[in-house]
Amino acid sequence: MRGLGVMAGTLAVTSAGLVVAGILLRSQVDVSDRIRPGVVTGDDVVGVVYPALGLLLALRRPRLPLAWLMLAGGFTTATLGLSQAFWERSRLAGDAHTAALIGDYNPVVGALCVVSVDLLLPLLFPDGRLPARRWRPVAALAVGMVLFLAFSQVVRPWAPGSAGGPNPFEIAAVAPVGSWLGGLGVNWYLVAEGACVLSLVDRFRSADATGRRQVGWLLYALAANWAVEGWMPYSVPAMLTTAAIPAAIVIAVTRYRLYGIDTLVSRTLIAAGVLVAVGAVYSGVSTLGLAALGLGQLAGLAAALFAGVTVQPLRRALRRLADLLFYGHTGDAGHLKERLTMEVHSTEPASALAAVVATARESLTVSGVAVEVAGGRPGRVAVGLVGPSPRQVPLVWHGVPVGRMLIGRPGLRRFPRAHDERMISVLTPFVADVAHAANMAADLQRSRHQILTAREEERRRLRRDLHDGLGQALGDMAMSVTMARKVLHDSPESAERLLARLRAGMDRVTQEIRELVYGLRPPALDDLGLAGAVRLLAEPDASLTVEGELDALPAAVEVAAYRVVQEALTNARRHARATSIVVTLSRSADGLRLRVRDDGIGLPAEFRSGVGLASMRERAAELGGTCAITAEPEGGTLVEVTFPITDDETPDDENVSNKHYGLPFHELSYFRAP
Numbered sequence: 001m002r003g004l005g006v007m008a009g010t011l012a013v014t015s016a017g018l019v020v021a022g023i024l025l026r027s028q029v030d031v032s033d034r035i036r037p038g039v040v041t042g043d044d045v046v047g048v049v050y051p052a053l054g055l056l057l058a059l060r061r062p063r064l065p066l067a068w069l070m071l072a073g074g075f076t077t078a079t080l081g082l083s084q085a086f087w088e089r090s091r092l093a094g095d096a097h098t099a100a101l102i103g104d105y106n107p108v109v110g111a112l113c114v115v116s117v118d119l120l121l122p123l124l125f126p127d128g129r130l131p132a133r134r135w136r137p138v139a140a141l142a143v144g145m146v147l148f149l150a151f152s153q154v155v156r157p158w159a160p161g162s163a164g165g166p167n168p169f170e171i172a173a174v175a176p177v178g179s180w181l182g183g184l185g186v187n188w189y190l191v192a193e194g195a196c197v198l199s200l201v202d203r204f205r206s207a208d209a210t211g212r213r214q215v216g217w218l219l220y221a222l223a224a225n226w227a228v229e230g231w232m233p234y235s236v237p238a239m240l241t242t243a244a245i246p247a248a249i250v251i252a253v254t255r256y257r258l259y260g261i262d263t264l265v266s267r268t269l270i271a272a273g274v275l276v277a278v279g280a281v282y283s284g285v286s287t288l289g290l291a292a293l294g295l296g297q298l299a300g301l302a303a304a305l306f307a308g309v310t311v312q313p314l315r316r317a318l319r320r321l322a323d324l325l326f327y328g329h330t331g332d333a334g335h336l337k338e339r340l341t342m343e344v345h346s347t348e349p350a351s352a353l354a355a356v357v358a359t360a361r362e363s364l365t366v367s368g369v370a371v372e373v374a375g376g377r378p379g380r381v382a383v384g385l386v387g388p389s390p391r392q393v394p395l396v397w398h399g400v401p402v403g404r405m406l407i408g409r410p411g412l413r414r415f416p417r418a419h420d421e422r423m424i425s426v427l428t429p430f431v432a433d434v435a436h437a438a439n440m441a442a443d444l445q446r447s448r449h450q451i452l453t454a455r456e457e458e459r460r461r462l463r464r465d466l467h468d469g470l471g472q473a474l475g476d477m478a479m480s481v482t483m484a485r486k487v488l489h490d491s492p493e494s495a496e497r498l499l500a501r502l503r504a505g506m507d508r509v510t511q512e513i514r515e516l517v518y519g520l521r522p523p524a525l526d527d528l529g530l531a532g533a534v535r536l537l538a539e540p541d542a543s544l545t546v547e548g549e550l551d552a553l554p555a556a557v558e559v560a561a562y563r564v565v566q567e568a569l570t571n572a573r574r575h576a577r578a579t580s581i582v583v584t585l586s587r588s589a590d591g592l593r594l595r596v597r598d599d600g601i602g603l604p605a606e607f608r609s610g611v612g613l614a615s616m617r618e619r620a621a622e623l624g625g626t627c628a629i630t631a632e633p634e635g636g637t638l639v640e641v642t643f644p645i646t647d648d649e650t651p652d653d654e655n656v657s658n659k660h661y662g663l664p665f666h667e668l669s670y671f672r673a674p
Contacts, residue, residue: 008058011071012051015078019047022081029088045239047078050117053246060254065128066121070246073117076109083109104154111150114189115143122196122222126214126253131203138199142192149188152177197222214252221248336363336423340430353434358383360405360427367408371395373435373442374403384408393424395432402436451622473509477502521555522562530558531585534565538583542569548587557643560619561585561594564627567612568596568639576600576637591625591644599636603629616641 023040054070061067083102090098123130123139130136155171156179181188200222204215225241232238336359343355353371361369361383368384386408393405405428484498514523524533530550538544553561565583572578578600586593613629616639620627625643632638 004062008055011075012055015047015051015075018078018082019044022085025085042242043077043081045242047074049243050074050246053250069116069120073113076113107150107153111146114146118193119196122200131199135199142195145192217248217252221245353381353438356434357381370406372403373439395435397432397436405431477505525558542581545584564616564641567616572598593642596639603631
């Protein structure tokens, strides 16, 4: 391996030296006597850049044929610049024999350069093998044609009147064939090169995502070079695009995963299209203004303004066209938004999340996409296989993390789309919204289950209390009545004692029923309403202020508000040692708000919620409200609770439960406008 590296380094350094020597010799020749006007030519660029980058590739992958083709092609091309300088000097010195020998050298070496750089590199790119066996005849024909044309130049007879005399290498049988091919007016070198470039197109069509990205680099560089060479031959941009070809080969072989060739190509097409279109608009408007409208100097200003106005719409239209060309409808952001909107509005949250994940996978053309919802159900929804090292995209809903999206490797037969930030930026808000909606739906389902469970537990407690307390007490009372009837005539004193015990038992049963009913709903709410019941709680050391009408409140809201005020007053009296307590009940169009403010010692420095404070928060949360417990700046504590109330809400607990948990999907989700 070390020997191969030394050989590659020697070729690269020698090529650079040959190019420098050729440039120095050509610079001493007058411009009018040069074959090409410029001192530095495209051959010089090939002679330096190809060996240098071939050396870099050979050091990384010494057994890759592409590296040695670049070294060999660059070396042979470097000698052409030097031979051009010697030919020019020989011709100026009148040495026709030396000039003729150099004329024979150049076709042969030039053919070897064309074969290695222009033919074999595209044929064997990127792995050193032909795309398929069917390309063997094409490769043989292209290489054979170039070599034969060079051979026919060497063995041709000298032109009549040549000072060099007859050609000692002349082969009479070959000369007519070479003359016939030349007489057809076809650039056979370009035909051979085009056939080999077609192998790249065939390789691109049949390759997977990795192969397409590699081939795309070389196709892009070749297309740019051909376009610039046809427009500005022998210019500096032409030399730069020539140097870009080996650079594209090195990137495609070693660093193709770091750059998006699809993005580069689409941006080039967009820029070129905008330039051409704006130029055409400017020329058209300027010509029209001068010829038809007679605007004079104002025509140029009008053309510039009109061209500037058309830039942005043209850019957007060309970007959509490029995305459609490369990716079909999956690359159209507008089409993707419409599809996502239809998916999320046509089903319930859990199914919508799966549909959105499937759409994300299709639009990114990756092996799989998974969404992990933080702290909710469903915990993970996946379509396809994301693999061991997926890309992770955080999902944030209004600043709150709701999960993450995992994107697998790029799929087959398409450009990779997993790292297209523009498409991911379109997908992420929709996925985050649906993940949040799914989490909300799961929370609602859990809340419903908890409420149903609590209801069943309450019914079980009531049955146990009725059976163990009231049932046994009524049984004892029945036995007392029976015994009193038996002894009523024979022993009135015993009957009196039995009736007294019966009376005491009835009092206990009455008290137990009262406590049982009070635990379900305070009787004061039914007797006095919420304002009157809270006023009783506030007496004698607290004041009550009522704002708005408190009649016809839902029963659940009345009970929750009563219990919160009761707990807040207990805390203020028992723990805060308050001397002044103010209770405020305020009814608005959208809910009930209660405030309990005291002037007590306030909250401790290290505040921890106890059972009472947690109970207040839970009662507010059960009805979709909020509970805030804060310390007042001037001292004391403020408890502020809000209960949302809709116009169609009724006091029937069963109806309230059914209505809350039967909301349609569009009322449970929060989607941005597409």
